[in-house]
Amino acid sequence: xxxxxxxxxxxxxxxxVALLGSLTSTSAFGASVDVSKWSPEYVxxxxxxxEVDTVGHCNSIVPTDYKGKLTMWYQAIAESDPQIMHQNYDxxxxxxxxxxxxxxLDAQGxxxxxxxxxLRTALLGNAAPMVVRLQILGGAEFASKGYLEPLKPEDxxxxxxxxxxxxxxxxxxxxxxxxxxxxxETMAFIWNADIFQRAGLDPEKAPATWDDVVAYSKxxxxxxxxxGYGLVAKPNAGNxxxxxxxxxxxxxxxxxxxASAEPKYQDVWLNSAESKRALQASYDxxxxxxxxxxxxxxxxxxxxxxxxxxxxxxxxxxxxxxxxRMQDLASKATGADKAVAxxxxxxxxxGLIPTGPTGKRAVVFGGSNIxxxxxxxxxxxxxxxxxxxxxxxMWTSPEWSLKLAWSASNPGNLGGxxxxxxxxxxxxxxxxxxxxxMLPNGIPFPVIPEAPEIMNIIIPDMLQNALTGAMTVDQxxxxxxxxxxxxxxxx
Amino acid sequence: xxxxxxxxxxxxxxxxxxxxxVWRSIWNHRTDYAYVLPALFAMLVVIxxxxxxxxxxxxxxxxxxxxxxxxxxxxxxxxxxxLSSTSFWKVTLQTLIWTAFSTLIAxxxxxxxxxxxxxxxxxxxxxxxxxxxxxxxSAVAASYVWKWLYHSDFxxxxxxxxxxxxxxxxxxxxxxxxxxxxxxxxxxVWKEFSFAMIMLMAGLQTVPEQLLRAxxxxxxxxxxxxxxxTFPHLKGVSMVTILLLTVQNFNSFIIPWIMTGGGxxxxxxxxxxxxxxxxxxxxxxxxxxxxxxxxxxxMMSLGYFYVRSLTSGDRARAVE
Numbered sequence: 001x002x003x004x005x006x007x008x009x010x011x012x013x014x015x016x017v018a019l020l021g022s023l024t025s026t027s028a029f030g031a032s033v034d035v036s037k038w039s040p041e042y043v044x045x046x047x048x049x050x051e052v053d054t055v056g057h058c059n060s061i062v063p064t065d066y067k068g069k070l071t072m073w074y075q076a077i078a079e080s081d082p083q084i085m086h087q088n089y090d091x092x093x094x095x096x097x098x099x100x101x102x103x104x105l106d107a108q109g110x111x112x113x114x115x116x117x118x119l120r121t122a123l124l125g126n127a128a129p130m131v132v133r134l135q136i137l138g139g140a141e142f143a144s145k146g147y148l149e150p151l152k153p154e155d156x157x158x159x160x161x162x163x164x165x166x167x168x169x170x171x172x173x174x175x176x177x178x179x180x181x182x183x184x185e186t187m188a189f190i191w192n193a194d195i196f197q198r199a200g201l202d203p204e205k206a207p208a209t210w211d212d213v214v215a216y217s218k219x220x221x222x223x224x225x226x227x228g229y230g231l232v233a234k235p236n237a238g239n240x241x242x243x244x245x246x247x248x249x250x251x252x253x254x255x256x257x258x259a260s261a262e263p264k265y266q267d268v269w270l271n272s273a274e275s276k277r278a279l280q281a282s283y284d285x286x287x288x289x290x291x292x293x294x295x296x297x298x299x300x301x302x303x304x305x306x307x308x309x310x311x312x313x314x315x316x317x318x319x320x321x322x323x324x325r326m327q328d329l330a331s332k333a334t335g336a337d338k339a340v341a342x343x344x345x346x347x348x349x350x351g352l353i354p355t356g357p358t359g360k361r362a363v364v365f366g367g368s369n370i371x372x373x374x375x376x377x378x379x380x381x382x383x384x385x386x387x388x389x390x391x392x393x394m395w396t397s398p399e400w401s402l403k404l405a406w407s408a409s410n411p412g413n414l415g416g417x418x419x420x421x422x423x424x425x426x427x428x429x430x431x432x433x434x435x436x437x438m439l440p441n442g443i444p445f446p447v448i449p450e451a452p453e454i455m456n457i458i459i460p461d462m463l464q465n466a467l468t469g470a471m472t473v474d475q476x477x478x479x480x481x482x483x484x485x486x487x488x489x490x491x
Numbered sequence: 492x493x494x495x496x497x498x499x500x501x502x503x504x505x506x507x508x509x510x511x512x513v514w515r516s517i518w519n520h521r522t523d524y525a526y527v528l529p530a531l532f533a534m535l536v537v538i539x540x541x542x543x544x545x546x547x548x549x550x551x552x553x554x555x556x557x558x559x560x561x562x563x564x565x566x567x568x569x570x571x572x573x574l575s576s577t578s579f580w581k582v583t584l585q586t587l588i589w590t591a592f593s594t595l596i597a598x599x600x601x602x603x604x605x606x607x608x609x610x611x612x613x614x615x616x617x618x619x620x621x622x623x624x625x626x627x628x629s630a631v632a633a634s635y636v637w638k639w640l641y642h643s644d645f646x647x648x649x650x651x652x653x654x655x656x657x658x659x660x661x662x663x664x665x666x667x668x669x670x671x672x673x674x675x676x677x678x679x680v681w682k683e684f685s686f687a688m689i690m691l692m693a694g695l696q697t698v699p700e701q702l703l704r705a706x707x708x709x710x711x712x713x714x715x716x717x718x719x720x721t722f723p724h725l726k727g728v729s730m731v732t733i734l735l736l737t738v739q740n741f742n743s744f745i746i747p748w749i750m751t752g753g754g755x756x757x758x759x760x761x762x763x764x765x766x767x768x769x770x771x772x773x774x775x776x777x778x779x780x781x782x783x784x785x786x787x788x789x790m791m792s793l794g795y796f797y798v799r800s801l802t803s804g805d806r807a808r809a810v811e
């Protein structure tokens with residue numbers, strides 16, 4: 001009896017301590033997920049295990065009756081995105097309006113390729129928005145220039161532990177956090193099993209290595225006369241580094257030392273033997289074997305979708321949303337095209353991105369972060385801090401960081417993986433577990449202000465110089481390495 | 492002690508009234524000056540200040556890690572870097588090729604179309620309207636359409652070439668170092684020739700009908716009538732058309748930027764795409780400003796000599 005009372009008292013005491021702990025904790029959503037156990041099975045096991053009250057949490061940060069005004073730019077969803085993305089964005093704006101009816105919101109969606117340029121220009125003219133949700137690549141540049149307000153998850157009631165370490169690194173400059181990750185994604189490798197079979201390849205097996213990709217691409221082209229791998233090498237488009245860097249890293253190369261355990265961003269790796277090997281692999285596919293689209297130099301990934309759905313392209317690196325996109329395209333096709341498109345969709349397969357010669361598997365750790373701009377650079381000269389916090393809190397919540405990344409990405413807030421919506425995603429989005437399981441292989445772009453120029457201009461230029469024969473592979477790599485050296489050296 | 496020659500004394504005596512008459516003339520036209528003053532002021536603000544700012548900015552380095560206000564003064568280094576870079580001269584050559592061929596071919600096609608449409612025939616109005624379509628179509632829309640027509644794997648032109656047995660595989664128009672620029676020139680000519688056509692059609696209205704008839708009565712051939720009667724009357728409008736096309740082509744941006752972004756490997760880069768890339772892609776605001784100043788000087792020089800040659804006849808007549 002006494003023992004029972006004691007155990008009950010200990011139980012009650014523990015509950016009280018736990019309750020007090022949760023009340024004093026910076027994070028209202030408890031401990032984050034255990035990324036050390038990350039696997040498709042683990043992701044499935046935690047999905048749907050936690051209830052969240054987004055509005056309640058954000059109202060504890062910024063009261064619901066707060067009256068203010070907010071301007072915001074964000075990377076817009078494309079017309080070609082699946083319908084559910086459009087629907088979720090509409091729902092988000094409605095939810096924000098419901099949670100904060102007195103905040104006047106002016107939100108503008110800008111395309112991925114235009115957002116950086118537009119923001120740079122607006123900042124020069126002190127005409128920037130108060131809040132910007134920016135691709136992961138851009139944060140360091142604006143933070144280093146002093147345009148951004150310090151901002152960390154704790155400021156809106158979350159914990160830094162609730163976000164991927166790599167993602168948190170991308171918002172850090174000189175030891176200070178200047179933003180919060182909204183979504184993080186890694187891509188995967190997709191292929192058309194029917195084309196593989198007709199070309200004499202195992203239809204259910206992705207190429208294991210990048211050397212295999214080169215060989216498969218050639219075999220497919222030589223056998224069927226269609227393109228094997230969907231190479232992309234257009235400058236000024238995010239698509240190019242997202243597809244070439246996994247190859248570069250897998251071979252053991254890099255632009256700087258971003259693929260190392262503790263990057264210092266001092267050494268240039270672009271002219272290493274490993275980097276040259278990766279470039280040589282692209283050269284072999286484009287020039288030697290002619291097994292990839294000739295239009296790769298002017299193509300973005302969007303232009304690869306048409307040949308893929310029409311059965312004229314066998315393999316490419318893509319988002320999890322590619323499956324939904326292909327379903328959309330197939331549903332819009334008519335006549336004989338419809339039959340072909342349906343056949344392609346049923347033959348789509350997702351696998352892990354191939355490894356390099358030493359077994360290294362890599363993928364770009366992509367995503368977006370949300371930032372608050374300093375008042376002096378904002379249109380009107382003043383940031384409404386509370387309104388900005390309200391938006392940041394809502395967007396980075398487990399619920400909305402997941403819903404706004406529904407088909408193309410993953411929630412930046414790891415708590416999103418525990419929600420019922422994650423379970424719904426896993427049940428409804430085919431191959432999501434494959435792309436999600438690539439996350440631990442994700443390597444962030446160098447967190448330096450020069451990263452956008454390196455990734456969007458120098459890397460594509462290197463590819464174009466080699467693939468057009470303007471330079472040899474060796475010269476193109478050396479030329480690019482020199483450009484990176486000059487750039488990082490401040491020339 | 493100073494001495495004065497009779498000629499100098501004469502200049503002094505005649506100078507004072509001349510100066511007074513200039514001021515008097517200005518005073519007499521004070522209302523005219525008042526009318527143009529607002530426009531002059533607006534020009535100072537929207538043209539004068541940007542020109543000054545560009546000149547100033549061109550003397551600074553603007554690294555990616557610094558705000559523009561923290562730019563570093565480097566004197567004329569941007570100019571020397573640009574002028575000593577091989578890429579500047581490569582791009583300059585490409586710009587000259589782009590401008591010369593675009594201007595010349597658009598002008599000749601426009602001239603041919605204007606001469607053809609100057610005659611009376613059934614459907615002339617419809618044809619004139621149709622030929623104007625490229626000019627009125629948005630350059631952005633046209634660039635995207637042509638990009639797909641040229642597509643190296645699935646382009647309509649390539650497919651037709653294969654269909655008619657002209658090629659055994661789709662033609663690589665814009666993903667190729669050799670054919671990239673000529674392919675863009677074709678698009679530019681298609682877009683611009685109607686402008687030349689309209690200008691020259693207007694010019695043809697000034698050719699006196701009786702002169703042409705007299706030449707015909709005198710037994711002049713079609714070519715002789717064109718060369719000795721029509722063309723001299725078109726000289727003025729031709730010069731203006733060529734000047735406008737040249738300036739427009741030197742400043743071209745939309746077609747090359749949308750269709751190739753200056754690629755592949757810089758094969759279709761021209762001055763303006765390079766300046767844009769330097770400024771907005773690479774944030775080398777100082778270098779981009781220096782580049783713009785260099786272009787400004789080159790284009791002003793070309794413009795000066797062009798206008799001089801254009802007005803040489805007038806000046807000769809004025810002297811006579």
